[in-house]
Amino acid sequence: MKPKFKTVDLFAGPGGLAEGFSTMRHKDGSRIFPISISVEREASAFATLRLRAFFRQFEDAPSEYYEYIAGETSKEELIAAHPAEWESAVLETRMLELGTPDAKTLIDARLGELTAEGDAEFVVIGGPPCQAYSLVGRARNRGIADYEAEKDHRHFLYREYIRILERLRPAAFVMENVKGMLSAKVGGESIIDKVLTDLRAAGGDGGGYVLLPLVDKTRGLHSGNLIRCEDFGVPQCRHRVILVGLRRDIAAWLPALPGDGHLLVPSGRTATVRDTLADMPGLRSGLSRGGDSAEGWRTAAIRAADLAAVACTRAGREKVARRLRxxxxxxxxxxxxxxxSSFAVTSIRDNGLGSWTADGRLIGMPNHESRGHMESDLARYAFASAFAEVEGRSPKANEFPADLAPAHRNWDSGKFADRFRVQSWDRPATTVTSHISKDGHYFIHPDPQQCRSLTVREAARLQTFPDNYFFEGNRTQQYVQVGNAVPPLLARQIAEVLAKLLGALD
Known part of the structure; x- marks a missing residue:
């Protein structure tokens, strides 16, 4: 019998980790890491998670699924066409706030049912919420009157993760979090040191876990767990802490780690924004004020490019000015x-990414619609993307022509150096974060003709979500989901490492 590992996905978001793990299969097609339960509290992310759980019930997704994500049929009609598979997805997914008494009761009941089946070991994956650890979140917290980190429950949600480890004693776990976790402290105590101690001890006497370095650990303290996604075929400079543990009794039987002392092998190639987005259909931005129309936008875009060109000429940036003209x-x-917006289905130039992302059955590309921008920002977008084409990088605030400087009181202070940031064609993107939901200034499309920020689908491609992965909710909620997710292609590589360690590969 082929070994399988029932997978429990905690703090799941829209399901990036589960997507990667669920794709690992034996030669007979059975899943090595079948997802047994996924838990998420936010309603729109949960809706996405449940829909993807439904998708996984099929070896070949039904035509109704593709019709639904193309907007050609309703969810009610989709469910009615496949009620048994929908019920399986309902059983797999739970919308609960982990750490609350009600969630504990419901989760424990389901885990008890899964344990009683006794037909497989477990693997636990997930990332406790990161807002309290991130550098931006910590800066925001310092601005809150009477804020006390010791009383912020978000610092301690990882303990619910620990509790479930102790209850299940899974064969392995994967915990993901932001880089800021490495420097976060509560009451003077290092969060990362506390988390590592608790993870190693989970399971009590005679139990516990051995933590393994995924990457080169010679770069500094905890560097073996700081993953640079761009090293592994992800077209994005996303740096995250990923902790991997094996139960001690399993780790005792492992051979020595490879000669280089770590588990993930860099891809040897750097995927870029051009590889990922260049062949997608061009879109225009909308005009967020004064009414939006195609001709109104054309007039505004011409005015913006002309204004930016004149400003560049005055500032002595003639190469950029020529591009803008x-x-x-x-x-x-x-x-x-x-x-x-466009439903046109397009390819990805990078072969590895393309094979991971493409789906020849797509009727239309979902979630590819631009947002609106103020006309006053269009000239800045045009300048920034033209500058990036000429210079190969995004401009800093002090490189903006004076005529294009926004009326920000602190514009010249250095705090807004990257206030308008373009994703350069021939580099990996900067980190796609949930902040993309608030404005597009940090995520400007590299084509100055389009004069806009990235769409949800473009952000999802940079996060390596397959093109058939549909994000539920309104556009703001979709951006948040994409920004908070683990890149599925990276998750797949981690899953492959675990499958090898656990002796599950054929």
Whole structure:
């Protein structure tokens, strides 16, 4: 019998970790890490999670699924067509706030049922919420009157993760969190040191876990668990702490780690924004004030490019000015204005990413719709993307022509150096975060013709979500889900490492 490991996904978000783990299969097609339960508290992320659980019930997803994500049928019709598979997805997913008494009761009941089946070991995956650990979150907390870190329950949600480890004693676990976790402290005590101690001890006397380095651990303290996603085929400079543990009795039987002392093997290639987004259909931004129309946008885009070109000439940036004048001419000469959304299905230039992301059955590409921007920002977007084309990088605030500087009181203070940040074509993207939901200034599309921020689908591609992965909720909620997720392609590589360690690969 092929070994399988029932997988428990905690703090699941839209399911990035589970997506990677669920793709690991034996040669006979059975899953090595079948997802037994996924838990998420936020309603829109949970809706995405449940829909993906439904998708996984099929070896080949039904036509109704593709019709649903293309907007051609309703969810009610989708469920009615496949009620048994939907019920399985309902059983797999739970919308609960981990750490609360009600959640504990319900989760423990389901875990008891899974344990009683006695047909497999467990693996636990997930990432406790990171807002209290992130550098931005900590800065925000310092601005809250009477804020006491010791009383912020978010610092201690990982203890619910520990509690479930102690209850299940899984064969292995994977815990993901932000880089800021390495420097976070509560009451003068290092959070990471406390977490590592608790993880190693989970299981009580004679139990516990051995923590394994995923990457080169010679770069500094805890460096073996700081993953740079761009090293592993992800087109994004996303740096995250990922802790992997094996139950001590299993680890005792392992051979020595490879000669280089770590588990994940760098891909040897760097995937870029161009590889991932260049062939997607061009879109225009919307105009968020004064009414939006195709011709109104064309007029505003021409005005923005002309304004930015003049500003660059005055500032002595003639190469950028020439590019902007060409942009303005293209706007004037084109017969049709690009749409704000597109369902056109397109490829990815990077073969590895393409094979992971593509789905030939797609009727249309979901979640690919631009947001609106103020006309006053269009000139800054045009300048930033034209600058990036000429210089190969995003401009800093002090490189903006004076005529394009926004009326921010602290613009020249250095605090807003990256206030308008373009994703350069020939580099991996900067970290896609949930902040993309608030504004697009940090996530400007590299094509100055489009003069806009990234769409949800573009952000999802940079996060390596398959194109058939549909994000539920409104656009703001979709951005948050994508920004908070673990890149599924990285999760797949971690799952492969675990499968090897656990002797589950054929």
């Amino acid at each position: 060409a942009v303005a001419k293209q706007h004037r000469d084109r017969h049709e204005v690009p749409p704000r």
